[in-house]
């Protein structure tokens with residue numbers, strides 16, 4: 175009996191695109207069938223693995239043999255990718271941050287609004303079972319009044335300088351995850367934000383090696399995030415919630431099991447995206463809220 179799967183067209187098969195590819199390869203309901211990748215050697219390798227490859231998003235749209243799109247191009251090209259894909263009127267799952275600024279994310283919002291395409295932003299932590307469970311207990315009042323949420327994201331080693339120099343900086347590239355997770359877990363909006371960063375020691379890199387920010391949230395709760403481009407052994411992602419009644423610290427990605435957590439979350443995200451109508455799905459409004467917070471933090475220090 176043949177399985178009915180949702181055919182996904184992947185746009186951008188770099189570091190994250192290939193991670194999505196590996197994660198989705200174990201899904202019974204979603205299959206990546208076509209890929210847009212301009213690097214000829216990468217496209218040739220993908221095509222030898224049986225994927226249909228295209229050299230542009232327009233060619234993918236023209237081929238018309240997919241049910242939705244996954245955008246994993248560099249963040250500076252998110253707007254362009256969404257603009258090229260939206261005429262198809264199919265659902266689009268766009269990697270975070272959805273452009274580098276509130277202006278770019280708003281442009282994406284306008285484009286998908288005009289084409290009436292469904293858009294989801296790839297904030298995968300919303301699909302980590304331990305975080306869904308944490309959110310359910312926060313919502314149920316287990317923690318009582320929330321005092322502080324602390325989110326940590328410390329990468330093992332930084333990405334290549336070419337990526338770092340166009341990523342928008344550590345707050346846009348990494349910090350938006352922490353803003354989104356804190357907003358989503360607490361159900362709060364960001365009222366104000368203050369940040370500080372450590373510039374890279376490498377002269378050719380215009381990115382930071384570490385960053386911290388604090389936020390005042392709408393229900394008189396504080397949010398705190400710590401970000402780093404260097405961490406021993408493996409990537410680390412964690413969250414700590416301090417409430418009047420309960421305290422909890424969760425290592426979301428840590429040590430050898432971290433990859434499994436990420437892969438499961440990415441696959442679950444793709445499957446939820448294919449089905450649609452998922453209350454956990456990050457929207458373009460969520461992406462704009464995260465970018466507004468980190469853009470504000472950066473502008474305040476100019």
Ligand SMILES: NC(=O)c1ccc[n+]([C@@H]2O[C@H](COP(=O)([O-])OP(=O)(O)OC[C@H]3O[C@@H](n4cnc5c(N)ncnc54)[C@H](O)[C@@H]3O)[C@@H](O)[C@H]2O)c1
Nearest residue numbers: 185186187188189190191210211213246247248249269270
């Ligand atoms: N959610 C997460 O945890 C997470 C982690 C890493 C990266 N990301 C996001 O994923 C996106 C990609 O990051 P990355 O690390 O994979 O970058 P990358 O540079 O490794 O990969 C980008 C890929 O897109 C391709 N590309 C460039 N222009 C293109 C175009 N016009 N059409 C199609 N493909 C094109 C490049 O050749 C490259 O293969 C970024 O937006 C980044 O913020 C998200």
